[in-house]
Amino acid sequence: MPVELNTADPDFEAAFAALLAARAEFDTSVDPVVADILADVKARGDAAVVEYTQRFDRVHLTTDALRLDDETVDAAAGQVDAETLAALNVAAERITRFHEHQKPTDIAFTDPTGVRLGQRHTPVDAVGLYVPGGTAAYPSSVLMNAIPAKVAGVGRLVMVVPTPDGIINPLVMAAARLAEVDEIYRIGGAQAIGALAYGTGVIAPVDKIVGPGNAYVASAKKQVFGTVGIDMIAGPSEILVVADAGNDPAWIAADLLSQAEHDAAAQAILITDDADFAAAVGRAVEGHLKTLPRTAIAAESWARHGALIVVEDLMEQAPPLVNRIAPEHLELAVGDPDALAARVRHAGAIFLGRHTPEAVGDYVGGPNHVLPTSRGARFSSGLGVLDFMKRTTLLGCDSSALATIGPAAVRLAEAEGLQAHGLSVALRLNMPRPDARDGA
Amino acid sequence: MPVELNTADPDFEAAFAALLAARAEFDTSVDPVVADILADVKARGDAAVVEYTQRFDRVHLTTDALRLDDETVDAAAGQVDAETLAALNVAAERITRFHEHQKPTDIAFTDPTGVRLGQRHTPVDAVGLYVPGGTAAYPSSVLMNAIPAKVAGVGRLVMVVPTPDGIINPLVMAAARLAEVDEIYRIGGAQAIGALAYGTGVIAPVDKIVGPGNAYVASAKKQVFGTVGIDMIAGPSEILVVADAGNDPAWIAADLLSQAEHDAAAQAILITDDADFAAAVGRAVEGHLKTLPRTAIAAESWARHGALIVVEDLMEQAPPLVNRIAPEHLELAVGDPDALAARVRHAGAIFLGRHTPEAVGDYVGGPNHVLPTSRGARFSSGLGVLDFMKRTTLLGCDSSALATIGPAAVRLAEAEGLQAHGLSVALRLNMPRPDARDGA
Incomplete structure (x- = not known):
C-alpha cells in the first residue's frame, strides 16, 4: 500500500521528510569490477571488447563485425510496421522542432572602454549514445538522445547497443535511422563505455557519452x-x-502507473486537496493493476514508493511540497495549471492541465524525456541542445583598452602573489616590472 | 627544457601525440580517506566538522564559531588597501556586466497543432562556494565563482574557506563582501564539502557546490x-x-609563464611559424625566470610540460593543433586574430591580438576565468550564469491537441511494451484500452 499523508496530521512533516529521504542512493558495489573492465579495454582495445561481448551477450564477433553494416541495420529497421514507423516519424519531427528552439545565441559586443567581448557556441565533435539491450531498449530514448545532438551540429554520432544472443531490435534500428546516427556498434555494458571513451582499433574515441544503462x-x-x-x-x-x-x-491513476511500470524502484506521488478523490485514485490504481501486463513491477513500485498526499489548499500548500520533491515529471491536473506552475521552482518537466498526461511527453510532446531524477531538478536540467555544445568566451584589447583596464589586473596579480601574471600586462603598458617593484 | 617540435620533422605526429597523452590523470588515491570523512560528517554533523578542523587546520572552534560573524569579516576586509580594493571593484563590475549578457531567454509558444510548449529557467536555491586557504586563496576566484551565481539569482550563497592556524585572508573577505556572499564558514577540506552537501546543525545544506580545491x-x-x-x-x-x-x-614569454607559475603541473605551449622567434621566446622565458618570485614552480612547469612548436603556416597548421589540444586558455597574438579564431572549435577562452595577455582575463576582462582544463574544452564550458540555473520544460495539451498527437504516443507506448503509458493517453481519447487490445 502506498503511504497516505495529510498536511493536517501532526506528524506530517516527519512523514514527508522520511518520504524524501527514502529515495535510493547510487549503487557503487560494481565499481571495482567496472574499473577492471575499463582498464582492460583501454589496454587491449578490440580484443577485450570482443571477449566481453562473448561472455556477457553470448555473441561471438570478429573485430570487423563489431560495427553493424548498413544492410543489417536497414533490414532490421524494415521489419517495423508502417503505423509504428509513422508514429516514430511524428515523434522525431516534433522533438526536432522543439529542440531547434534551444539553439543558443552567440554574444559579441564592444564595451565603453573599447574591450571586445564575446561568447560563441560550438558543437561537440563526436558523441557516443548508449542504448540498452533487451526489454529496456526504447526507440523513443534513441530519438530523445540523438536528435538534440544532431540539432546541435554534432558531426559524428556513434550508437552502441548490445545484441544479447544476437538479437537486433528493429525499433531501435528504425529510430537510429530516423535520427541519422552515423555509426552503430553491437556492444554494450562497461566494455562499450570504455570503447567509446578510449577508442579501440575499430572504434574512434568520442568526446561525450550520453544515454541510459544499468548499474x-x-x-x-x-x-x-x-x-x-x-x-x-x-x-x-x-x-x-x-x-x-x-x-x-x-486518468490520474493511469498517469501514476505510467511511471510505476518502469521499475519497481520508480516513485509515483499524488498531491490533492480532496481526501475522497485520493481514495478514488487509490482504488483506480488497484483496478488498473488487475489488467496491466507490467502489473508485478508497477504494483511493487506503488506499494513501496507510492504516496497519496492530501493538503487543504492546493495553491498554497502544493508548491512548497513540489519544490522539496523536485520531481522529474510534474503533472498539474487542475483548472488553472499556469498559476500553480508559476509557483514551482524545481521540476524537470511540467505537464499542464487535465489533458496532458506525462506519457504524451515521453513520446511526441517535443521536449526531452531525459530528465533529472532523485531531486536533481534542484540543480540540473533535462537533456537539450546545450548539452551537445560548449561555450568559448572571447576577449580582445587594443593598446588603448589594455591601458584602461590593465593596471587593475596588475594590482590584483601582485596582491595574489602572481608576478608573472602582472608582468605579462605590465610589459605591454610599459609599467615598472611588478617583480622589480616588489624587490624580488 | 621544454619540448621543441617542428611540423616539418618526420616524427612530429608521434611527438605531438605524446605531448597530448602526457597530461596527468586525476588522483584517486585519496578517495577512501575522503569517503570516511564524508560519512563521518554526514553522521555526526558539526561535531565531526569541529574535530577535523582542529586536526587539519589547527584551529579549535566551538560549534557556534564555525560561522564568521559580520564584524570579523568586515574587520578583515578593512585591512585591504584602497588601491587593491579599487582594483577588486573594477573586476567585480566588469565580471558582473559580462555575465549579465549570459542570462538565458525563456521559450513559450503554441505550435500549429495547438500544443503549448515552453522552457523556463530558474536559479538554484542555494550554492556553496569552496575557497582554498593559504597561498592559493585568490580573491579573483571568489569573484569569478560568486558573481555568476548572484547574476543567476541564487538566493543563498555560502562560502567555506579554511583558516589554517586561525589566519583569515583579508583579500578573500573583501571579495566575498563585494560579491555579496551570504554566509561564510571558516572550514575547509573534505569536511567542508560534506557539511555543504549534507548539512549540519549549524550549516543548512546547499544544492550545488563550486570552486577550486586540492585533491x-x-x-x-x-x-x-x-x-x-x-x-x-x-x-x-x-x-x-x-x-x-x-x-x-x-611579452609572449611572460604570457607563457603566467600559467606556468600557478603549478609545477601547469602547461604552457607556444605555436609559431618562425623558428628564430621560438628560440627568442625560449631565451626570454629563461630571462624572466631569473627574476620572478615563483621561479621554482614556473621553471619546473616549463621544463616538464612546456613546448615550443614551429609550423610552416600558422593559418593552416595551427588550428588543427589547437583543436587537438583544446586548451583552457588560447592566445592568438597575430595581426588578424579573428580569422584564426574562426577556425578554432575547442578552447575554454580565446584572447585576441597582441595586446590581450591572458592575465587580463584572469582579473578584469569580464568573462569567467574558471575554464575547462585537460582537453575538457572538447565537451564542456567555462563557468557561467547557466551553471547556476536549470531549465524546466512545459507542455500543455487541450483535448483537441491531445486528439491530434496522442494516438502516435499510444502506438509507441504499445511498441515499447509500456501499456500504462498508452492507457493514460487512450483513456483521455476514449480509445480502446491498449491493454485490452493486446488481450492482456
Whole structure:
C-alpha cells in the first residue's frame, strides 16, 4: 500500500521528510569490477571488447563485425510496421522542432572602454549514445538522445547497443535511422563505455557519452568522466501529480502507473486537496493493476514508493511540497495549471492541465524525456541542445583598452602573489616590472 | 627544457601525440580517506566538522564559531588597501556586466497543432562556494565563482574557506563582501564539502557546490555529486599561445609563464611559424625566470610540460593543433586574430591580438576565468550564469491537441511494451484500452 499523508496530521512533516529521504542512493558495489573492465579495454582495445561481448551477450564477433553494416541495420529497421514507423516519424519531427528552439545565441559586443567581448557556441565533435539491450531498449530514448545532438551540429554520432544472443531490435534500428546516427556498434555494458571513451582499433574515441544503462553502464560513465563528458546518471523514474477533484480518478491513476511500470524502484506521488478523490485514485490504481501486463513491477513500485498526499489548499500548500520533491515529471491536473506552475521552482518537466498526461511527453510532446531524477531538478536540467555544445568566451584589447583596464589586473596579480601574471600586462603598458617593484 | 617540435620533422605526429597523452590523470588515491570523512560528517554533523578542523587546520572552534560573524569579516576586509580594493571593484563590475549578457531567454509558444510548449529557467536555491586557504586563496576566484551565481539569482550563497592556524585572508573577505556572499564558514577540506552537501546543525545544506580545491576537495566533490550538483573538477592550468614573429618575445614569454607559475603541473605551449622567434621566446622565458618570485614552480612547469612548436603556416597548421589540444586558455597574438579564431572549435577562452595577455582575463576582462582544463574544452564550458540555473520544460495539451498527437504516443507506448503509458493517453481519447487490445 502506498503511504497516505495529510498536511493536517501532526506528524506530517516527519512523514514527508522520511518520504524524501527514502529515495535510493547510487549503487557503487560494481565499481571495482567496472574499473577492471575499463582498464582492460583501454589496454587491449578490440580484443577485450570482443571477449566481453562473448561472455556477457553470448555473441561471438570478429573485430570487423563489431560495427553493424548498413544492410543489417536497414533490414532490421524494415521489419517495423508502417503505423509504428509513422508514429516514430511524428515523434522525431516534433522533438526536432522543439529542440531547434534551444539553439543558443552567440554574444559579441564592444564595451565603453573599447574591450571586445564575446561568447560563441560550438558543437561537440563526436558523441557516443548508449542504448540498452533487451526489454529496456526504447526507440523513443534513441530519438530523445540523438536528435538534440544532431540539432546541435554534432558531426559524428556513434550508437552502441548490445545484441544479447544476437538479437537486433528493429525499433531501435528504425529510430537510429530516423535520427541519422552515423555509426552503430553491437556492444554494450562497461566494455562499450570504455570503447567509446578510449577508442579501440575499430572504434574512434568520442568526446561525450550520453544515454541510459544499468548499474555497470552508470558506473562506467562515472569512471570515464573527465576523459569524456557524460550526461546525468539517471535514477529510477518519478512522477508527481497535483490534481483536484475535477479529474477522472482513472486518468490520474493511469498517469501514476505510467511511471510505476518502469521499475519497481520508480516513485509515483499524488498531491490533492480532496481526501475522497485520493481514495478514488487509490482504488483506480488497484483496478488498473488487475489488467496491466507490467502489473508485478508497477504494483511493487506503488506499494513501496507510492504516496497519496492530501493538503487543504492546493495553491498554497502544493508548491512548497513540489519544490522539496523536485520531481522529474510534474503533472498539474487542475483548472488553472499556469498559476500553480508559476509557483514551482524545481521540476524537470511540467505537464499542464487535465489533458496532458506525462506519457504524451515521453513520446511526441517535443521536449526531452531525459530528465533529472532523485531531486536533481534542484540543480540540473533535462537533456537539450546545450548539452551537445560548449561555450568559448572571447576577449580582445587594443593598446588603448589594455591601458584602461590593465593596471587593475596588475594590482590584483601582485596582491595574489602572481608576478608573472602582472608582468605579462605590465610589459605591454610599459609599467615598472611588478617583480622589480616588489624587490624580488 | 621544454619540448621543441617542428611540423616539418618526420616524427612530429608521434611527438605531438605524446605531448597530448602526457597530461596527468586525476588522483584517486585519496578517495577512501575522503569517503570516511564524508560519512563521518554526514553522521555526526558539526561535531565531526569541529574535530577535523582542529586536526587539519589547527584551529579549535566551538560549534557556534564555525560561522564568521559580520564584524570579523568586515574587520578583515578593512585591512585591504584602497588601491587593491579599487582594483577588486573594477573586476567585480566588469565580471558582473559580462555575465549579465549570459542570462538565458525563456521559450513559450503554441505550435500549429495547438500544443503549448515552453522552457523556463530558474536559479538554484542555494550554492556553496569552496575557497582554498593559504597561498592559493585568490580573491579573483571568489569573484569569478560568486558573481555568476548572484547574476543567476541564487538566493543563498555560502562560502567555506579554511583558516589554517586561525589566519583569515583579508583579500578573500573583501571579495566575498563585494560579491555579496551570504554566509561564510571558516572550514575547509573534505569536511567542508560534506557539511555543504549534507548539512549540519549549524550549516543548512546547499544544492550545488563550486570552486577550486586540492585533491581532497576534488575527491569530495566527486563523491557528493548526485546529492548536490558540482562544477567541473579543475586540473592544472594551461595556456596555448599562437604567435607570429611580429610580437615582442618578452611579452609572449611572460604570457607563457603566467600559467606556468600557478603549478609545477601547469602547461604552457607556444605555436609559431618562425623558428628564430621560438628560440627568442625560449631565451626570454629563461630571462624572466631569473627574476620572478615563483621561479621554482614556473621553471619546473616549463621544463616538464612546456613546448615550443614551429609550423610552416600558422593559418593552416595551427588550428588543427589547437583543436587537438583544446586548451583552457588560447592566445592568438597575430595581426588578424579573428580569422584564426574562426577556425578554432575547442578552447575554454580565446584572447585576441597582441595586446590581450591572458592575465587580463584572469582579473578584469569580464568573462569567467574558471575554464575547462585537460582537453575538457572538447565537451564542456567555462563557468557561467547557466551553471547556476536549470531549465524546466512545459507542455500543455487541450483535448483537441491531445486528439491530434496522442494516438502516435499510444502506438509507441504499445511498441515499447509500456501499456500504462498508452492507457493514460487512450483513456483521455476514449480509445480502446491498449491493454485490452493486446488481450492482456
